[in-house]
Amino acid sequence: MRFIRWSVLSIVALSLLGCATGGVQSLPVRYEPSKEFPYLQQKLGPTVGLAPLKDDRPETLYIGLHNMGRGVSTYYKSEPFPLEMAVRESLNEALTKKGLKTVFIQNWDERPESLKQIETESVLMIHIKKFWVEGKDDLLFRTTIKTSVHLVIHLGVKKEGKVFTRNVEVEREKSVLGGGTEHIKQVMNEILTDVFDTFLSNPY
Numbered sequence: 633m634r635f636i637r638w639s640v641l642s643i644v645a646l647s648l649l650g651c652a653t654g655g656v657q658s659l660p661v662r663y664e665p666s667k668e669f670p671y672l673q674q675k676l677g678p679t680v681g682l683a684p685l686k687d688d689r690p691e692t693l694y695i696g697l698h699n700m701g702r703g704v705s706t707y708y709k710s711e712p713f714p715l716e717m718a719v720r721e722s723l724n725e726a727l728t729k730k731g732l733k734t735v736f737i738q739n740w741d742e743r744p745e746s747l748k749q750i751e752t753e754s755v756l757m758i759h760i761k762k763f764w765v766e767g768k769d770d771l772l773f774r775t776t777i778k779t780s781v782h783l784v785i786h787l788g789v790k791k792e793g794k795v796f797t798r799n800v801e802v803e804r805e806k807s808v809l810g811g812g813t814e815h816i817k818q819v820m821n822e823i824l825t826d827v828f829d830t831f832l833s834n835p836y
Contacts, residue, residue: 654700654704654705654706654707655706655707656694656706656707656708656709657706657707657708657709657813658708658709658710658711658713659695659696659708659709659710659711659765659813659816659817659820660711660817660821661695661710661711661712661715661718661719661722661820661821661824662722662821662824663719663722663723663725663726663821663824663825663828664726664821664825665726665729665730665825665828665829665832666825666829667829667833669730669832669833672730672732672832672835673730673731673732675754675789675835675836676732676753676754676787676789676835677752677753677754677789677790677791678732678733678753679732679733679734679735679751679752679753679754680727680732680733680734680735680752680753680754680755680756681734681735681736681737681740681750681751681752681754681755681756682720682723682724682734682735682736682737682755682756683737683738683739683740683755683756683757684716684720684738684739685716685717685719685720685757685758685759685760686716686757686758686759686760687714687715687716687760688759688760688761689760689761689762689763692714692715693709694707694708694709695708695709695710695715695763695764695765695820696708696764696765696766696767696816696820697765697766697767698766698767698768698769698775698812698813698816699766699767699768699769700769701769701770701771706813708765708813708816715760715763716760719758719760719824720736720758722824723756723758723828724736726828730832735751735752737750737751737752737755740755740757740788742757742786742788742795743795744788744793744794744795746788747788747789747790747793747795748790750788750790752790753789753790753791754787754788754789754790755787755788756785756786756787756788757785757786757788758783758784758785758786759783759784759786760782760783761782761783761784762780762781762782762801763780763781763782763783764779764780764781765777765778765779765780765816765819765820766778766779767812767815767816773809773810774807774808774809775807775808775810775812775815775816776805776806776807777805777806777807777808777815777816777819778803778804778805779802779803779804779805779806779819779820779823780802780803781800781801781802781803781823781824781827782800782801782802783800783827784797784798784799784800785797785798785800785831787835787836789836792836794836796835796836798831798835800827800830800831802823802826802827804819804823806819
């Protein structure tokens with residue numbers, strides 16, 4: 633009886649995989665803070681400048697891949713696109729909700745000497761070194777999701793006259809039942825939340 637049950641499951645799984653379609657999908661990139669930051673304004677000041685993010689990844693078109701088996705895969709692009717816009721807009725929204733005024737600035741050379749020329753009390757510049765999520769299905773309706781994020785965050789604080797640099801690397805693997813795009817999105821954004829929550833809790 634057990635053999636018959638597993639045989640049926642295997643046939644159903646293979647049928648689902650055979651009907652799966654590959655291609656490219658959009659994956660929403662969202663940072664939603666999960667905690668409060670009581671000293672954030674004290675640290676950063678009432679206004680924060682957001683410099684354009686720099687995507688330093690070798691391949692910047694995609695942020696992930698879902699391997700559904702039998703040679704069928706779906707690639708993911710960030711929403712919004714490109715990735716640096718998605719992260720910047722998401723961070724801007726989060727900071728605004730926390731009571732800070734944000735200003736998009738055209739450029740910043742990441743040097744302490746140039747802080748005097750910036751109108752805001754602090755400024756953020758982020759380099760994206762790695763941002764990748766990959767899901768792989770098996771025949772038991774499980775998806776193993778591997779995520780890797782590497783950001784270098786430069787924070788210039790005018791009152792301190794300094795630039796603080798945080799090098800953040802996170803790699804995580806998780807297996808979920810009944811996987812798919814929704815689980816992959818959730819895992820990726822959970823890591824993004826962990827990264828920025830940790831940074832904003834203690835920016836320097």
